[in-house]
Amino acid sequence: MTETPSDIPSATPTAAQPVGGSVRRPTPVDAVAERYVESLADLSPEFAVSVGLPGRRGELDGYSPEALDALTDLDRRTLAELEQVAPVDAIDRVTLAAMRERLGVSIEAAEAGEALRRLDNIDSPIQNLRDLFDNLPTATEADWADFAACLRDVPRALEEYADSLRLAASRGDVAARRQVETCIGQSRTQAAESSSSYTALIDAATTADGTPLPESLQEDLRAASAQARVAYGRIADFLGEQIAPLAGEVDGVGRERYARFSREFLGAVVDLDETYEWGRERLAAIDAEQREIAARLYGAGVSVREAMDRLNADPARTIHGTAALQAWMQRTADDAIAALDGTHFDIPAPLRTLECRIAPSATGGIYYTGPSDDFTRPGRMWWSVPEGTDTFAAWQERTTVFHEGVPGHHLQVGMQTYVRDELNAWRRLACWVSGHGEGWALYAEQLMADLGFQDDPGDRMGVLDSQRLRAARVVLDIGVHLGKRRPPELAELPGVGDGVWDADSAWAFLRHNVAMTESFLRFELDRYLGFPGQAPSYAVGQRLWEATRDEALGRGESLKDFHMRALRLGSVGLDVMREALAD
Template identity: 40%
Template sequence: MTSSQPSVQATGLSGLRAARIRAIARAGAGWSEPPRRGKVCAMADSFLPPSVDTATHAPAATTPRQIADAYLDRMVRQQPVIAARLGVDPGGRRQPDLSPDGFDEEAAIAREALARLAALPEAAFGAKAEASCARLLRERLTARLAVHDAGDHFRSLNNITAPIHGVRGIFLSTPTATDDDWAAQVDRMREVAGAVQGYRATLAEGLRRDLVSGPRQVATVVTQLGAWFEDQDSWYAGFARDCPEALRPGLDAAATRAADSVASFRGWLREVYAPAAAGRPDIAGRELYQRSVRSHTGAEPDLAEATAWAWEEFHRLEGEIRAEADRVEPGATPQEAIAHLEVEGHAVEGVEEVRAWLQGVMDEAVDALDGTHFDIRGPLRRVESRIAPVGTAAAPYYTRPSLDFSRPGRTWLPTLGRERFPTWQLVSTWYHEGVPGHHLQLASWVAAADSLSRYQVALGTVSANVEGWALYAERLMDELGFLADPGRRLGFLDHQMMRTIRVIIDIGMHTGAVIPAHSPFHPGETWTPELASAFFAAHSGVPAKMRESEIIRYLGWPGQAIGYKLGERVWRQGRAAAQAAKLARGETFDLKSWHMRALAQGSFGLDDLADELAAL
């Protein structure tokens, strides 16, 4: 055996696996460098008979749902951030492997699941639940592999989903109730430096391959990481302050090393990566954009049709916004009405006060909607309002409950250094993030895990489905009269306009589209980030800091932002089609019943979602 081939004995493999490795070596298969154990096992596992599950040594999965859940289990072991987010590995003490090898191992797990799905006999897909799960798994993993094989992970640097955020976020998703919980946090903290080093290696490989993120993303992440050190101590040191005294020395030392590793990475971004990114385009280009749209929507929408429809929505909303602005302040323009609401409208003073106020908004929604338009029972009633940690993006967000509901769903408000919070926009936003939006959908999925599969309610999530439901939820609350106050309704309409503008400028910037002749803004010119920002400012009341963060977000997360309105369109069309079908049969359409069936069906891409909703 040459030095470039792995030692079978060193891997600790079983005799069967060792024999497979030797067979590979005799056939002339080699590695350019000795792989880590995970890579050796992955290579050996690909030669195991299909009757053996290589991850658990249990009988192999024989149905699509079993294969999907086996894939989820493999990913939970491979990717601690997923485990933490789902709450399925509370004793886990790891950080993710963000090196090129780590990403390759995730892709290998996906390929294996697809191969096992393809090997199933036709009879395995006979039940509707099995066919639905298989369709989702096949679509999601195919889209995932397209992203991986194009090398997009080598330039994964943006203000929301950059892997560096997951390295910190894992501490916010794991428990700290007991000494054992804190002991696990000490171990996780010790692994931060390795995770950061792996991520740096991936980005460095991207530099070598000329797969480089845009300069705006680099500058933004450098600024975000700087905010982690704005207090007297680092964010990591602040996290350690709540640790029990007996474990505090270990966590303090680990937090110092973690902070040093992040500071070093930030310096590398600024001094090495940023100069390499300078002068490069911030836009994705059509090929990367279409790949990313597929990943976020589970579909391949006609981008020209989507843009034309968004312009129709833009003109419709302009009229509604003008009318609502006049209700806020007679004779006022939309911008004047927004300025009035910012200064004279209802506002909450204080960070803790706004957190409690937002909790009240969600609690009131739960009580009002339960039994009328939804059944909100048991753990679905529990959703927490939180303040986002420093150094995150400007937009509010939601984190789902753990699969056992031991950790509830949570909404998060970035304060951006503010102490005063006008509420004219916040009400519809918390219907979006909380109830009946993200929380009600995603918590309902978790509650349905036994009847679906854990994969369908967790890792198989399609962004446009989820964001589309949340936007549908906002409009539902308007339909039900919860936004009758002129200020709150203007906030709802302004957010609808923002999501509509997203479709226009996200597609426009990344594909180099020309602004149409009917546009009130620079007709005939080609979209650029600068024009997109100016268009956004002219037609939205979003504060300047958030607007700037949004443009950075669209540039660094191409294709995700269009899913809100396109997803909402599918949800509304699906409801209309189901209602029409009921009426055609002479039956009564029960909106609450439709809602509950829709929320219990789990994840689908937009193409499949349209058919599923219409059939309910």
């Protein structure tokens, strides 16, 4: 992986070359935001590494109740500091609104005990203490020594995490049994030498120029990896012995918690009942268009699922092997960058590099990691291929490359990292709102279809398949967690039936609506049930993005100008974004 130097300049607005014109003078509001980021990097070595800031290398974050309290105390102190400063310009006004909204939501969640009880199949310490190693610097022997130190720190981090789960359990806050059992399985996988991502990472250990590591360092890495794997075996035992007996069977979290999660992931307040009805309508519209494309591709009477099966069987639309998959991802991403730059976007030079990689884990996810602050580590798109999977459907996944790459996450995250002359470090590096980010990525998928990049009927079916998944999970997620009755147009589906949403009906509903393999789909269902409000933030975020764009175009703004003005805001809550772009 690319080296991240330890002497990166401080992430202040004056520390980089201007994007255009003169460098903006930092303000008192910026000073508060910068102090917050410096304090966060001190409290969280993982954050410092992830964004390429100076910090304590070779250490992991604190996961104890005390460490979580320290983060909340930082949020409270910062909010108090913000009350003492006045905005100087429009950028300050957005910073104030965005920080008050984000830190306020974070404090509210912490006070409700959400930070202590985190346990799910995709975004809890069980996964994060595995996946963060994918992006640790590994260019030099010193980097690998830090890597080994982090591996040796995994036992301490997991022990502290167990302390937090114990405290939450003593208050009656325990994840649903489904999530506990899934995390036990993931921990067992990570504990086994043959299946652990730690093993895969250190087996490939070399410096950036391919030089083998000294035997002493290799031995240190092997010993540290073994310690980390043992720690995962212990956390699996802990979950099974102390948490699982307390876990309940109900997956839904209820309206009050769900509303809080929705605000956290959207940065906006939406009417959950209206959004549920919108999801139903959107799903029906997508189904109708897919039926029309199926008939156009293969003739009248061919169902959507039959059409997809034929697309999957089409050799011209199939990729064989992970090497070919990586090459196809890279080619598709590079072509999109070349086509969009100068037309619908102005793409800065550092953002014209996007690395596409196969992830060392095998969870089935596809994700993006942003560049380091100085772009020595570029943005990367990762595909975590499940074991035994060696064929991939290009018709289905082309839209995913646009989602994760350009004009999706890579352009969005990279741009907010790039505009150092305008935005403080918090705006560029520390603020991420799912509805803004994932909503933009879905907006990007639809934009590429609107611009003619997905005109092939098979590719269009892939776009709609992606949109159908996102619309379906709006209905499922809100339905399950708010305890809604299943709507009549779905009750007739096999296995769904009438009654209140639950995991079984959700599974039947997903199998009818989503063209994924069963392993992918099982992972996705567990995700929706254990990570409330996050999955709907994609489609709802896209909806709010498109509404904001339409308002801008209605005022006479060009599409390109809207894109660049919006991206230069960075990731903020969608209510803050809409107000800022209307100003």
